[in-house]
Amino acid sequence: MRDQLSVVASLLGDPGRAAILLSLMSGAALPAGELAAIANVAPQTASGHLARLVEGGLLQSEHQGRHRYYRLSSAEVADAIEALLVLTARPQSSRDAANAQKRATGSLAYARTCYAHLAGWLGVHITRELELRGLLVASGRKAYAVPASGQDWFESLGVQVPSWEGSPEKLARRCLDWTERRHHLAGTLGVALFKRLHELHWVAPIPGSRAVRVTVEGKRRLWELLRLPIG
Amino acid sequence: MRDQLSVVASLLGDPGRAAILLSLMSGAALPAGELAAIANVAPQTASGHLARLVEGGLLQSEHQGRHRYYRLSSAEVADAIEALLVLTARPQSSRDAANAQKRATGSLAYARTCYAHLAGWLGVHITRELELRGLLVASGRKAYAVPASGQDWFESLGVQVPSWEGSPEKLARRCLDWTERRHHLAGTLGVALFKRLHELHWVAPIPGSRAVRVTVEGKRRLWELLRLPIG
């Protein structure tokens, strides 16, 4: 029993395996070779890591021709990784350290997707502005409530606010970003918002990565709409 | 960035350190010597582990005379550990494995506290009976709603149902038990229920551990009240 914890934890405790798992956090499935490159190890080594991760129930593999794709086996795995990432972000309080970390992570820290919603600087600050304007209200540690004014705002942008299906967490979850260490909008509404920004060509996902680029149009409109200083 | 994860994870990846962290999950602070005994290692070894855990921000230490008490440094640490425990519980489907695990954990698996609410077999089954009777209704993945009938039941037992302060998660959280792999009642109401059962001498915490004993009186009353077969 008590070792069970250490067994799972030690799966995440190797830098190579951690890199692999992090690269799969987007929910995408990646082939073994690519994961080897990401983890910066030889294919044989990665193969061993992947086998252990599958054995431990963290990953699922899927054959496709001569490729073998791997993905996280459940949302619980992603939850556990995020819970650990929160711990890595915590003890830094000096501004320098925070900035160094931000620079190191590059554009991913600036704007990226987390599953299918916006995270990074952009995700956090859009959410912050909405909160400041009372268009989104924190309700508990894990959810946002959407007041009528907020609903109007989303719909004027062309985002259908989904009906209240079950828990508020489903609709508008508060998701913790580990570079900004601030909450941002997730859940159905978060996904819908990102989809709409993409439709409007205000943001453009960078192919082959989780990073997101803000278009020129997007910069102008986000400034008009939320006074968000971008670029 | 990417190694940060593996660094934290590898802190949990050693059986000794994992045992130490698990024993601190109750929120209590324990002295180094006791933690060494729990981890089943020499005091020097434990001392090294504890230093690394403090260094990594997972534990905080506190001097008190010639003792040195250690406790989890934040709820986030407990969250991360629980998120990992969920992963350990998942893949087992065979009854044998589940039973073996139950036996191995001994009385802790039967009844214990998790922070200050009841967990283990007892916690899970009390919660289950309340759910079957409609006195507690799952609301989303993380909270219970308490209908009027449930409120009556708690109050007839002498448990003040706290007023709806903010989120339902605060009041009646669904907490996942990792030996039973079932939800049980946590949150303010869960704490109040345990406190009341203790007051009534239906259960008695076993000193120096998180295990809980059900008294003879308790067995009789829990049977009368919920048809819970104990012992």
Add this chain to the structure above:
DNA sequence: CGAATAGTTCGGTCCACACCGAAGTATCGG
């Protein structure tokens, strides 16, 4: 003060495991 207890630091041993070279098994394309 000196003995006892709680905890730490230091030094040396030993093993698990991350790593890669080499060779083996699938699958694709011609």
Add this chain to the structure above:
DNA sequence: CCGATACTTCGGTGTGGACCGAACTATTCG
């Protein structure tokens, strides 16, 4: 059927770190 690509298994090497004995520092008690 043959070479190329994607991935795995096997075997041997090297290192990080868990471990404990011994010695050291604090605190309490008589």
